[in-house]
Amino acid sequence: MIRVERVTADGSACTVITLNRPKRRNALTPSMIAELVAALHTAAEAGGGVLLRGEGPVFCAGFDLRLCLDSTDGSAIRLLLSGLSDACRAMRAHPGPVVVAAQGAAIAGGCALVAAADWAIGEAGGRYGYPVTRLGISPAVNAPFLEAAVDGGRARDLSLLPDLVSGEHAARIGLLHTLCAEGADVTQAASEEAARLGGKPAEAFAVTKAWLTELEGADRDTRTDRALEVSLSLTGGQEERTMLAAALNGDR
Amino acid sequence: MDGPQAEEHAVASDTPEATLGFDGPVATLTLQRPAQRNALSTGLLADLHSRLDELDAIVSPPTVLVITGAGRSFCAGMDLQQVIIDQDTAADVPLRLLESLARATHRIRMLPCVSIAKVNGAAIGGGCGLVTICDLAITHADAKLGFPEVDLGLCPAVVTPWLVKRIGAGPARRVLLRGGIMSGQAAAEIGIVTDLVETREQLDERCDSMARSLTAGGPKALRATKELLNELDGSASLEVLLRAAKLSAQVLSTDDAQARLRGRRG
Numbered sequence: 001m002i003r004v005e006r007v008t009a010d011g012s013a014c015t016v017i018t019l020n021r022p023k024r025r026n027a028l029t030p031s032m033i034a035e036l037v038a039a040l041h042t043a044a045e046a047g048g049g050v051l052l053r054g055e056g057p058v059f060c061a062g063f064d065l066r067l068c069l070d071s072t073d074g075s076a077i078r079l080l081l082s083g084l085s086d087a088c089r090a091m092r093a094h095p096g097p098v099v100v101a102a103q104g105a106a107i108a109g110g111c112a113l114v115a116a117a118d119w120a121i122g123e124a125g126g127r128y129g130y131p132v133t134r135l136g137i138s139p140a141v142n143a144p145f146l147e148a149a150v151d152g153g154r155a156r157d158l159s160l161l162p163d164l165v166s167g168e169h170a171a172r173i174g175l176l177h178t179l180c181a182e183g184a185d186v187t188q189a190a191s192e193e194a195a196r197l198g199g200k201p202a203e204a205f206a207v208t209k210a211w212l213t214e215l216e217g218a219d220r221d222t223r224t225d226r227a228l229e230v231s232l233s234l235t236g237g238q239e240e241r242t243m244l245a246a247a248l249n250g251d252r
Numbered sequence: 253m254d255g256p257q258a259e260e261h262a263v264a265s266d267t268p269e270a271t272l273g274f275d276g277p278v279a280t281l282t283l284q285r286p287a288q289r290n291a292l293s294t295g296l297l298a299d300l301h302s303r304l305d306e307l308d309a310i311v312s313p314p315t316v317l318v319i320t321g322a323g324r325s326f327c328a329g330m331d332l333q334q335v336i337i338d339q340d341t342a343a344d345v346p347l348r349l350l351e352s353l354a355r356a357t358h359r360i361r362m363l364p365c366v367s368i369a370k371v372n373g374a375a376i377g378g379g380c381g382l383v384t385i386c387d388l389a390i391t392h393a394d395a396k397l398g399f400p401e402v403d404l405g406l407c408p409a410v411v412t413p414w415l416v417k418r419i420g421a422g423p424a425r426r427v428l429l430r431g432g433i434m435s436g437q438a439a440a441e442i443g444i445v446t447d448l449v450e451t452r453e454q455l456d457e458r459c460d461s462m463a464r465s466l467t468a469g470g471p472k473a474l475r476a477t478k479e480l481l482n483e484l485d486g487s488a489s490l491e492v493l494l495r496a497a498k499l500s501a502q503v504l505s506t507d508d509a510q511a512r513l514r515g516r517r518g
Contacts (some may be wrong), residue, residue, distance in 0.1 A: 018415060033382070057269075072329060077495075097429065118425060118426075118429055119426065121428075121484065141461060146423055148421040149421075149422040150422055150426075151420055174420070174422045174423055178428055192458060197430065198431075200402050200403060200429075200431060201403075201404075201405035201508060201509075201512070202400065203405070203503065203508060203510075204401065204402045204404075204405045204406055204407050204503055205402055205429065207407045207499065207502075207503050208401070208402055208407045208408065208409070208411075208412070208428055208429060209425075209429060211407065211409050211412055211496070212416070212421070212424065212429075213423050215412060215413055215416055215421070215492075216416070216421040224490075
């Protein structure tokens with residue numbers, strides 16, 4: 001459910017990673033996220049940039065909640081949270097540019113991938129955010145990355161309020177860095193950005209990116225570990241089980 | 253406060269490349285190397301440190317310090333001619349220049365007076381870094397600002413901590429990784445400068461008015477507030493800047509960066 005291609009545009013190499021589960025709005029399963037992490041590690045070894053995109057009209061709807069509910073001991077959600085943490089770390093550790101094409105919507109785990117990007121491109125009229133506290137899930141796992149992407153007050157809003165924000169709002173607060181018109185080809189815009197950033201002198205880019213990451217503290221494993229631990233501490237608990245079941249049954 | 257190194261005094265020329273003037277409670281520090289667009293050379297930085305020594309020695313320091321550039325430019329950044337390593341340039345020149353810049357940014361940030369960058373023209377690379385260390389910054393809509401270091405194969409490590417404090421980590425990531433130059437208007441939108449006038453001609457008047465409103469405040473209140481802000485955002489750490497200088501010098505000394513610099517010299 002992950003497709004990986006290696007492309008060369010304007011002389012710079014780029015690994016295109018596609019979340020390929022469009023019928024479920026690219027909702028993440030544990031195996032998908034493991035594949036994503038593996039693809040990011042391979043891309044780092046191969047060099048060049050990364051373009052992360054989703055097949056279909058929606059970038060990513062977050063975790064596959066049905067699967068989370070069916071896994072009664074909470075093991076699925078634990079794998080998803082750990083995998084998401086690994087994926088965000090790998091995006092930060094990648095020496096080249098990581099560009100995310102987030103058309104349509106990037107929700108919860110999908111929005112976490114947006115926050116970890118060097119450059120995130122979204123769509124006007126799209127929906128973005130972390131509406132997971134109403135499922136009894138904590139978005140803490142992504143907080144070290146979200147806090148680096150937007151200012152502290154916005155990070156609190158987004159993490160605590162179970163609301164989605166528009167693409168326009170997400171661009172205003174700095175979660176998205178380019179906003180395409182509604183219906184525009186977001187992947188195309190992202191490819192162009194990946195080529196632009198990928199064309200910079202590689203070593204200067206890599207050292208500057210690593211220095212920025214070091215200064216923001218997102219690479220401090222203890223901080224990211226702690227954030228994951230907070231999210232994991234709720235999994236399989238009564239609140240999460242009840243709220244997840246209520247939300248999914250309400251969808252029907 | 254770290255004093256400048258003796259050898260930096262030794263290279264200071266007869267005509268100072270940084271000057272200090274006083275008008276009541278407002279001092280003005282001017283970069284005086286207009287023919288080189290006030291590029292940061294070892295000589296200019298030595299003179300800058302000397303002027304900072306003079307400021308440090310004043311018993312009742314000015315309330316406001318305006319920093320600006322002589323001529324059409326604010327500051328074109330590091331003098332790239334000086335960091336091309338060849339038979340005339342020792343291998344440690346880039347590191348010494350960057351450390352001197354790092355110390356200068358730290359000293360200006362830690363001054364007790366409120367600093368205003370009056371960005372009269374281009375502020376590029378390290379020059380734009382000088383803008384980000386000031387408490388306030390004002391420019392005109394057509395000025396050119398930015399950090400094109402990555403485009404040149406360089407790493408803007410010394411200015412990175414200051415830009416992060418100024419506009420936040422997320423926006424700083426975008427600005428530094430994308431490189432290039434932006435207009436004064438765009439710099440104001442992203443927060444690199446705090447105030448904007450339409451034309452260069454309006455700059456002096458707006459800056460004077462900004463300085464006047466600052467001097468209307470209690471000097472002790474201003475000083476205490478600035479010191480607290482510096483404490484909260486970790487400005488006092490010289491260590492991170494010296495590490496940044498090393499990092500930047502490492503990249504600057506690579507064959508790739510040196511080849512690009514020679515290519516620019518033509």
